[in-house]
Amino acid sequence: MRSGPVSEIGERPLIGLLTGIFNKTRNPHLIVGPGHDDCAVLEISEDEYLVVTTDMLHRKTDFPLQMTGWQVGWMSAAVNLSDIASMGASPVGFLSAIGLPRDTDVAFVEDIARGMADCAKACGTSVIGGDIDTHDELTITGTALGTVRKEELLTRKGARVGDKVCVTGFAGSAGAALHAIEHAIPVPDRLVNALLEPYPRVAEARELARSGLVTSMMDTSDGLALSLHDLADLNKVGFRIHESALPVHDDVRKYVTLDPDKLKDLALYTGGDFELLFTAAPDILDEVFKGFNLSIIGEVVEQSVGMIIERKDGSNLSINRKGYLQLGN
Amino acid sequence: MRSGPVSEIGERPLIGLLTGIFNKTRNPHLIVGPGHDDCAVLEISEDEYLVVTTDMLHRKTDFPLQMTGWQVGWMSAAVNLSDIASMGASPVGFLSAIGLPRDTDVAFVEDIARGMADCAKACGTSVIGGDIDTHDELTITGTALGTVRKEELLTRKGARVGDKVCVTGFAGSAGAALHAIEHAIPVPDRLVNALLEPYPRVAEARELARSGLVTSMMDTSDGLALSLHDLADLNKVGFRIHESALPVHDDVRKYVTLDPDKLKDLALYTGGDFELLFTAAPDILDEVFKGFNLSIIGEVVEQSVGMIIERKDGSNLSINRKGYLQLGN
Incomplete structure (x- = not known):
């Protein structure tokens, strides 16, 4: 048994401790249990x-x-x-x-x-x-x-090297809205609403599930970067993301006019978008994409390649394991 | 739309307002909805x-x-x-x-x-x-x-005039324990644990459900009196409860030595026991009762008779609509 306040151990290790306790009991109905x-x-x-x-x-x-x-x-x-x-x-x-x-x-x-x-x-x-x-x-x-x-059923498990990496909607809108609210900077209502009225992607999810093409899926509530790391860890793969493909809304581009680096950081490292992040077989995606706002943002690569974002100038950067977490760390 | 603080409207009217809003949406899967x-x-x-x-x-x-x-x-x-x-x-x-x-x-x-x-x-x-x-x-x-x-499936609906009224376990133990804790009066651990470690009556519930004899059921978390009133209102019936049949644990009898009226009040008007209150066909209960601590405490009567408790001296008292509620009133 560990001691010390929960604020020091951090959210994920604490979840690990608790799910370890919960998973000790056998449950014949359970297919996917706590922490997974x-x-x-x-x-x-x-x-x-x-x-x-x-x-x-x-x-x-x-x-x-x-x-x-x-x-x-x-x-x-x-x-x-x-x-x-x-x-x-x-x-x-x-x-x-x-x-x-x-x-x-x-x-x-x-x-x-x-x-x-x-x-x-x-x-x-x-x-x-x-x-x-x-x-x-x-x-x-x-x-x-x-x-x-x-x-x-779609789970976080199943991404394969060669799959496309996709997201619904836009990345970084909620993060930009939160920044604007915290700094009392006026922005369009629809940007604020991206933060305050997130729209669950149920219709998109059902279409993706029916397609049989999706290999893994999760939502991006903790931010894109953290979600990518979660998928990478679980599936023992890496990701190559293309900066130019990140779906950033025009309102956010207007909000961040001075520093292009900020755009990427907003899209990767802020939470609250509640979009779907998924990997899918590369060949027949077009059909699924009809009628929905989906973007291919990269590819699943070997774990040894790591977690990289390809800049517009062709250089590569690592995507850090950071985002929105409730407790410490 | 009403205004004023929630502490003034009371828990049940507030629940009524909210369930009115929730029940407006049709849900093809829903058999028993909010507030019922x-x-x-x-x-x-x-x-x-x-x-x-x-x-x-x-x-x-x-x-x-x-x-x-x-x-x-x-x-x-x-x-x-x-x-x-x-x-x-x-x-x-x-x-x-x-x-x-x-x-x-x-x-x-x-x-x-x-x-x-x-x-x-x-x-x-x-x-x-x-x-x-x-x-x-x-x-x-x-x-x-x-x-x-x-x-x-057992619900609160179904009690019929002539049914027996029954409870599992003991009534008033949690209430007595809470009183003891609040007044720092020493009592046996097992009495304190009746309050702090309530045991869900899953085994009893399953046996009762399988028997096909139970006509209505609910738990007594808000207290026996309030639960009886809930069942009575919903089923448009009355209840005659026998004071001598109320299952009060010896620890509670020892705790309340001076005032016998307090025993009845503890059993009726304190919450936290998490026992099952149910009505059942009168004839074949014995078989179901084997192996479980169940008590017949009264009968379902016509609504016009009201909600009464028959004292040990043969006199009748009304059972008040009071118990444990979260908000006001």
Whole structure:
């Protein structure tokens, strides 16, 4: 048993300690257990898996004061439904446990509920249950459930050398918005909303799962760089990413006019985008891409090549293992 | 839209407002939705339902400082697994989102994890996932999942006039223990543990569900009186409870020696026991009762009779609608 405060051990080693304890008990239903993926996976019938995930958010770190109640609710549902999407599953329900300061206005709580309901509906499901508690700090724990045909389950495991590396949507928008809010720099509403109203990529995920072409997938909530490192470690591969292919929104390019290096850093090292990062067979991607905003940003390479980004001038840089983590380190 | 602080509206009206919002969205998988029972119920296959529940606990109101880390973990799992039991289901997994003050000792967190793992294992399942967050106050949101054959699902709905009213275990033990702790009165460890280490009645619940004799069921976490009122309202019936039949543990009788009225009040109006309250066909209960600590405490009567407790001297008293609630009122 270790001692010392959790702030010193860091989030990932602490998760490792706890999952070590949890994984000691055999569970005949469990296909993917704690510490391994965006969701736990349970076998629930002959044809289907249940995927389930839970996430705690709270005022100080997750709900800046600019957020409306509706956005607080939307965000609480979105971060969990994004995890369901990253397994290729269809959401079947969302639950929320809400801890409210006693002086919270009832109208604000109703707005939270509407935000949750709207996000769940946008993802093809509904809020099916929850809990209300009093709490000094506004705290919301969401739980999302999804189902997926067994042959369509996507996990973090499976990337092969030669696969293309792809992402949905844009990278760095949420990071740029957070920087703008923290420095009180005016930016377009749609950029702020990329941070405050992330849209779970359920439709894209289902299309990718049905295609049978995706070899591994996860969401980019902790940032692109950290997600790439997670996939690389698990699959014992490397990645070559092309800077010119990083999908950066025009609003972000306008926001970062002086220093082109900042663009790359925003795209790689900031979290909160809740896009899908996936690897896929290189040949038939075009068909899947129709109708969706997907970008090929690089290739899976041998582990010995490492984790590199090819600059526009042809030079290579290492991609660091850093991003958004809750605890220390 | 109402305004004013949540502390003034009260827990149940607030839940009513939110479930009104949540229930607007149609969900083809949903059998029992928010606000209706101990768990949400989803149809997941031809033969089975999935039941799921979530509950937020935190230091100030749920984890007295006497609690060990192991007990904190056990309690977080138990309150949710008790809800799974109350639907007659078998647990298939437990998830926990843990918000930790930064100075929490790692060894304490490992103890929490062991407590959760042990409780899940005692209920025939395991911890399958979760989340770690930093938080000013120790906060744990658990989520439990269970499955049940469709014909064995038990809900709060179904009590019929003439049914027997039954409970598992003892009533008022947790309430007596809480009183003792708050007043620093020494009591046996096993009484304190009735409060700090509630044991989910999964085995009893499964036996009751298989029997086909139970007409309605819920757990008594908010106290026996409030649970009886919930069942009565929903089923449009009344209850006649016999004071002499209330299952009060000897430790509690010894604790309350001076005032016999206090015994009844402890049994009726304090929460935290996490026993099962159920109604059942009167004739064949004996067979089900074998091997379990179950008590018949009364009968289902016409709604016009009301909610009464028959004293030992033959007089009747009304059972009040009061118990343990999180918010106001």
